[in-house]
Amino acid sequence: MAERKSGAWRLPIHDFQDDIVANVRRSQALVVVGYTGSGKTTQLPQFLHKAGFSKNGLIGVTQPRRMAALSVAARVAQEMKCTLGRKVGYQVRFDDCTSQETQIKYMTDGCLLREFLDDRELSRYSVIILDEAHERSLDTDILFGLMKEKFLREEEDSSRRHQLKVVVMSATLDSSKFSQFFNNCPVFEIPGKLFPVKDVYCNMIKPEDVKNPSYCSQAVRVVMDIHTDQPQGDILVFLTGQAEIEKTCDILYKKSEELDYRKTCVTLDVTSLLILPVYGSMPTEQQQRIFSPADLGVRKCIVATNIAGTSLTIDGIRYVVDSGFVKQLSYNPRTGRGHSSGGYPLSRSEAIQRAGRAGRTAPGRCYRLYNREFYDQCMPEDMLPEIQRTSLTSVVLSLKSMGIHNVLRFHYLDPPEERMLLEALKQLFYFDAIDRSGRVTPLGRLLVQYPLPPGLARTVISSSSLGCQDLLLPIAAMLSVENVFIRPGEGKKQVEAQQSHQRLAHLAGGTNDFTTLLTVFQKCKESDSPARWCRENYIHWRGVKMALSIHQQLQGILDKQTQTADFPRQKLEGSPSELLRRALCDGFFNHIARRSATGRSFRTMDGHASTVFIHPSSVLFGEEAQLDWVIFHEVVWTSKVYMRTVCPVRYSWVQDLLPKLHQLDLSSLSGCQL
Numbered sequence: 154m155a156e157r158k159s160g161a162w163r164l165p166i167h168d169f170q171d172d173i174v175a176n177v178r179r180s181q182a183l184v185v186v187g188y189t190g191s192g193k194t195t196q197l198p199q200f201l202h203k204a205g206f207s208k209n210g211l212i213g214v215t216q217p218r219r220m221a222a223l224s225v226a227a228r229v230a231q232e233m234k235c236t237l238g239r240k241v242g243y244q245v246r247f248d249d250c251t252s253q254e255t256q257i258k259y260m261t262d263g264c265l266l267r268e269f270l271d272d273r274e275l276s277r278y279s280v281i282i283l284d285e286a287h288e289r290s291l292d293t294d295i296l297f298g299l300m301k302e303k304f305l306r307e308e309e310d311s312s313r314r315h316q317l318k319v320v321v322m323s324a325t326l327d328s329s330k331f332s333q334f335f336n337n338c339p340v341f342e343i344p345g346k347l348f349p350v351k352d353v354y355c356n357m358i359k360p361e362d363v364k365n366p367s368y369c370s371q372a373v374r375v376v377m378d379i380h381t382d383q384p385q386g387d388i389l390v391f392l393t394g395q396a397e398i399e400k401t402c403d404i405l406y407k408k409s410e411e412l413d414y415r416k417t418c419v420t421l422d423v424t425s426l427l428i429l430p431v432y433g434s435m436p437t438e439q440q441q442r443i444f445s446p447a448d449l450g451v452r453k454c455i456v457a458t459n460i461a462g463t464s465l466t467i468d469g470i471r472y473v474v475d476s477g478f479v480k481q482l483s484y485n486p487r488t489g490r491g492h493s494s495g496g497y498p499l500s501r502s503e504a505i506q507r508a509g510r511a512g513r514t515a516p517g518r519c520y521r522l523y524n525r526e527f528y529d530q531c532m533p534e535d536m537l538p539e540i541q542r543t544s545l546t547s548v549v550l551s552l553k554s555m556g557i558h559n560v561l562r563f564h565y566l567d568p569p570e571e572r573m574l575l576e577a578l579k580q581l582f583y584f585d586a587i588d589r590s591g592r593v594t595p596l597g598r599l600l601v602q603y604p605l606p607p608g609l610a611r612t613v614i615s616s617s618s619l620g621c622q623d624l625l626l627p628i629a630a631m632l633s634v635e636n637v638f639i640r641p642g643e644g645k646k647q648v649e650a651q652q653s654h655q656r657l658a659h660l661a662g663g664t665n666d667f668t669t670l671l672t673v674f675q676k677c678k679e680s681d682s683p684a685r686w687c688r689e690n691y692i693h694w695r696g697v698k699m700a701l702s703i704h705q706q707l708q709g710i711l712d713k714q715t716q717t718a719d720f721p722r723q724k725l726e727g728s729p730s731e732l733l734r735r736a737l738c739d740g741f742f743n744h745i746a747r748r749s750a751t752g753r754s755f756r757t758m759d760g761h762a763s764t765v766f767i768h769p770s771s772v773l774f775g776e777e778a779q780l781d782w783v784i785f786h787e788v789v790w791t792s793k794v795y796m797r798t799v800c801p802v803r804y805s806w807v808q809d810l811l812p813k814l815h816q817l818d819l820s821s822l823s824g825c826q827l
């Protein structure tokens with residue numbers, strides 16, 4: 154735990170600076186294990202910098218989460234008294250804040266993966282720090298394999314050795330897997346102890362609630378009880394995603410206002426409550442507030458996603474409220490589709506991490522909204538690594554573009570199931586990104602340059618070859634940010650929001666959710682005060698602002714590509730709206746559904762014939778009877794499987810594409826050198 158010494162915070166890691174540096178010098182790979190908050194992320198890169206490692210190249214630190222990369226870089230720049238983007242910088246998808254001067258670079262794991270595409274030797278770097286390895290994010294797992302391949306190449310040919318070091322950092326003690334992976338490399342444990350944390354099972358969520366838990370209102374009750382009954386100390390609430398967090402904060406604001414009001418009537422000796430939401434796409438200006446200590450007489454209550462589990466350390470927390478749920482993007486290899494969903498039961502190992510946040514600086518308490526049966530029956534021991542539960546299409550295309558053809562035999566920390574890899578290959582084949590022998594096609598080489606899923610990148614290329622890129626690029630940008638439509642949970646605002654979203658949809662033609670996104674984008678671009686326009690129309694300005702910047706970057710990539718002679722061109726007659734929908738078909742044609750003969754349901758045409766419905770937020774909801782064929786951007790699983798962001802298409806446009814979905818002989822793909 155941190156203690157004040159000679160005016161500076163001392164963190165547990167500070168006592169081991171020399172040891173750690175010596176270990177990094179001695180060995181090509183090192184695993185560093187230490188409790189959350191011991192100082193790994195912010196201090197270790199600075200140790201290596203001071204020890205002179207940055208003279209030989211950049212010190213690169215990867216983070217699975219975008220917001221963690223931004224926030225930690227800002228903190229380290231502040232500690233090193235330099236402007237962010239100079240000596241210390243960050244790079245995340247669509248946002249590069251580094252310069253020629255940069256020596257310590259924080260970045261998402263996905264960004265480093267993209268750097269491997271240009272330079273498999275990573276010759277700009279002297280050290281790569283793979284942080285938060287215990288999270289087992291897909292891209293970090295792949296980086297493990299790529300680093301190992303690099304080391305093996307160097308072993309074979311020692312002249313290639315450029316002395317790149319790798320440091321793996323993890324917050325959980327079971328690090329033997331990481332060490333074994335790198336030839337049983339040394340493990341450095343930062344000693345440290347947490348204060349005891351008392352578990353309180355609130356018995357509000359039971360095993361039978363697993364499908365439909367109401368953790369927001371329950372969390373509010375527990376927070377208010379802690380606030381009125383428990384001694385001082387800040388509260389950290391773990392929920393699933395932005396929508397749940399905003400909803401909970403809204404109720405908390407109301408409750409704490411009521412409490413403030415009661416205080417003025419009766420003399421109640423209660424401090425005030427400062428409520429602070431934390432989620433991945435939060436504006437940067439707001440982030441710093443979560444770290445600043447609260448004023449005297451104020452108790453902080455932070456309402457966060459799993460990001461506050463191990464990626465961000467917030468001091469002063471004495472009480473943790475754990476909903477027992479986490480948001481995960483899962484993937485169903487059977488249907489070949491990813492889906493986002495409200496929440497999944499948390500794993501027990503993550504629950505232990507969450508509870509630990511209450512015991513960093515003093516003994517604390519963890520209020521678990523669930524009961525013991527829920528913990529025993531519904532929560533898995535460990536979470537499945539992302540590589541075993543997500544779509545591998547993007548990653549397989551990246552690996553193949555790096556010349557790693559045999560993706561089945563890549564060095565995986567934990568290999569994904571073979572059928573997941575085959576599914577990825579199949580998808581890439583549909584997109585014409587690879588040929589029948591599994592080789593990357595010229596089109597595949599264009600697709601991989603976009604920081605987009607291959608299907609979406611495919612729509613960009615098609616739109617340009619059809620001449621409707623001005624309509625499609627904004628849509629691709631809007632699909633790359635989180636849902637921009639604000640949907641208040643209840644009351645008058647809910648009705649107002651619905652009405653204004655419907656108005657926008659009708660302004661866009663009223664038949665296609667993709668063009669609604671285009672309309673929102675255009676309205677903001679034309680508006681003199683887009684933030685106000687967004688507020689009035691229940692749109693997240695932050696999301697659209699991000700989409701505006703993404704749009705420019707996509708345009709930049711496309712402009713370069715269209716200057717090359719082999720850029721594909723197509724000649725098709727049709728109205729702009731028709732051409733746009735045809736471009737969408739090229740990227741989403743594995744997301745085609747046909748309405749069933751009766752009723753409102755649709756059947757997917759990808760060979761699985763799953764039953765799906767139009768999401769109530771769609772402009773086409775209730776219009777099912779008028780529809781025949783549709784394409785959709787994604788499915789959401791709630792009470793039913795819903796298609797979200799839907800657009801009608803004509804059979805004549807997809808009839809040439811559909812046979813491809815059925816005729817593909819997997820043995821031809823898998824029989825080749827995979």
Ligand code: ADP
Binds near residue numbers: 195463465
């Ligand atoms: P670890 O990576 O081992 O979990 P960190 O290096 O992230 O630890 O955090 C060490 C300490 O640095 C924290 O206890 C906290 O006091 C401080 N800290 C980290 N990030 C920030 C930030 N963005 N703002 C203020 N303080 C921070």
Ligand code: MG
Binds near residue numbers: 463
């Ligand atoms: Mg850390």
